[in-house]
Amino acid sequence: MFVIAIDGPAASGKSSVSRLLARKLGCLDVNSGSFYRAATWAVLDAALPLTDESAISSFIAAMDIQCTLQEGHTVLLLNGRDPDAHLRDAAVNKNVSRISSYPDVRRVLTNLLRSLGQRDSLVMEGRDIGSVVFPETPYKFYIDASEEVRAARRYAQGETDSIARRDAQDSSRKAAPLIISEDAHVIDSSHLTLEGVVSEIIGRLKMKGLNVTL
Numbered sequence: 001m002f003v004i005a006i007d008g009p010a011a012s013g014k015s016s017v018s019r020l021l022a023r024k025l026g027c028l029d030v031n032s033g034s035f036y037r038a039a040t041w042a043v044l045d046a047a048l049p050l051t052d053e054s055a056i057s058s059f060i061a062a063m064d065i066q067c068t069l070q071e072g073h074t075v076l077l078l079n080g081r082d083p084d085a086h087l088r089d090a091a092v093n094k095n096v097s098r099i100s101s102y103p104d105v106r107r108v109l110t111n112l113l114r115s116l117g118q119r120d121s122l123v124m125e126g127r128d129i130g131s132v133v134f135p136e137t138p139y140k141f142y143i144d145a146s147e148e149v150r151a152a153r154r155y156a157q158g159e160t161d162s163i164a165r166r167d168a169q170d171s172s173r174k175a176a177p178l179i180i181s182e183d184a185h186v187i188d189s190s191h192l193t194l195e196g197v198v199s200e201i202i203g204r205l206k207m208k209g210l211n212v213t214l
Contacts, residue, residue, distance in 0.1 A: 001117070001120060001121045002027075002121045002137070002139060002210060003117045003121070003122055003124060003134045003137040003139065004021065004025075004122070004123045004124070004137070004139040004141070004201075004205070005124060005125075005129035005130035005133070005134050005137050005139065005140045005141065005181075005184075006018045006021075006123060006124065006125035006126075006129065006141050006143060007125070007126060007127055007128065007129050007130050007131070007140070007141070007142050007143070007178070007180075007181070007184065008125075008127070008142055008143035008144055009127075009144065009150065009163075009166070009167055009170065009178060010150065010154065010163055010166045010167070010170070011145070011149075011150035011151070011153040011154040011157070011159075011163060012143045012144050012145045012150060012189060013143055013145060013153070013189040013194065013197065014125045014143040015031055015033075015125055016194050017125075017143055017189070017194065017197050017198055017201070018030075018031065018123045018124070018125035020194060020195075020198050021123050021198050021201055021202070022072065022122070022123040023072070024198065024202070025121075025123070025212065025213075026213075027072075027120065027121040027122050027123060028069065028072055028073075028074070028116070028119075028120050028121065028122035028123070029072055029073055029122070029123055030074055030113065030116055030122050030123070030124040030125070031074075031124075031125055031126075032109075032113055032124055032125065032126030032127075032129060032133070033096075033125070033126055033127075034074070034076070034087055035076065035109045035112065035113065036096055036099065036100045036105075036109060037083075037087040037088075037092050037096050038076050038078055038083040038087060039060055039063075039078075039099060039100075039105060039109060040092050040095050040096040040099040040100070041083045041086045041087065041089065041092050042059075042060075042063065042078045042079075042083065043056050043059065043060075043095075043099055044091050044092065044095065046059060050095055050098060050099070053102050053104075056099065056102060056105065057102055057103075057104035057105055060104070060105050060108050060109075061104065061108055063078055063079055064077075064078070064079050064080070065077070065078055065108075065112060066080075067112060067115075067116070069119070069120075074116065088159070093159060097165075097166055097169035097170060097173075098169070100170075100173070101169070101173035101174070101175060102175065103174070103175040106128075106175045106176050110128075110132060110133055110176075113126075113129075113133050114133060114134070117134060127170055127176070127177075127178040128176035128177075128178065128179075130142070130181040130183075130184050131176070131179055131181045132176045135181070138183070138208055139205060139208065139210065140181050140183055140184035140185065141184060141185050141186075141187060141201055141204070142180045142181070142184040142185070142186045142187070143187050143189055143197065144186060144187070144188050144189065144190075145188060145189045145190040146188075146190045147163055147164065147167070149189075149190045150163050151163045185201075185204050187200055187201070
C-alpha cells in the first residue's frame with residue numbers, strides 16, 4: 001500500500017488533481033478538507049459558540065464519526081447524519097478555518113484520516129497531509145497557483161470567501177499550519193492543465209520507484 005500526499009492552498013487545483021490521479025491509479029481519493037467542513041457544519045448545527053474552543057473540542061471528541069468507503073470515495077456520517085449537502089454552505093466556508101485551527105479538533109480528525117491509510121492505497125489532499133498526517137510517505141506534492149488565478153477559480157466555483165484571508169488563517173494557525181514540506185515536489189498549476197499537473201506527478205512517482213500501472 002502507498003499514500004500520496006497532495007497539499008496546497010485554497011483553489012490551487014489540488015482537489016481536481018487528487019481525484020483524477022486517484023482514478024488513474026485505481027486507488028482511494030480522500031479530501032481531508034471535507035472532514036473539517038463536516039466538523040464545522042456539525043458545530044454550527046449544534047449552535048455552539050464558535051470561540052469556545054474547549055466546548056467545540058469536547059463536542060467533536062464525543063461525536064460518533066463513521067467513515068465508509070464507496071466507489072473509491074469516503075462517505076462520512078456524524079452521529080448518523082450525512083453532512084455532504086452542507087459542506088459548501090456559506091457559513092461553513094466562513095468558519096472552517098477557525099474550527100480547523102483548534103488542536104484537539106485536528107487531533108481527532110488526523111487520527112481518523114491516518115486510519116484510512118491502513119485500509120488501502122490512497123491519494124489524500126489537504127493542507128498538512130505531507131507535514132503532519134503522513135509525514136513518512138515519500139510521495140509528497142504541493143500544488144500552488146498565483147493568488148489571482150486561485151481567486152478566479154474560487155469565483156467560478158461560486159465561492160465568496162477571501163483567498164487572502166484563507167491563506168493567512170491556514171498559514172498562521174498554531175496547529176498544523178499550511179507549509180511546504182522540505183521533501184515535497186512543488187507544482188505551480190497557474191498555467192497548466194489538469195492533465196498536465198497529473199502527468200507531472202505520475203512522472204515523479206515513477207522516478208521515486210512507485211510501480212504505477214495506468
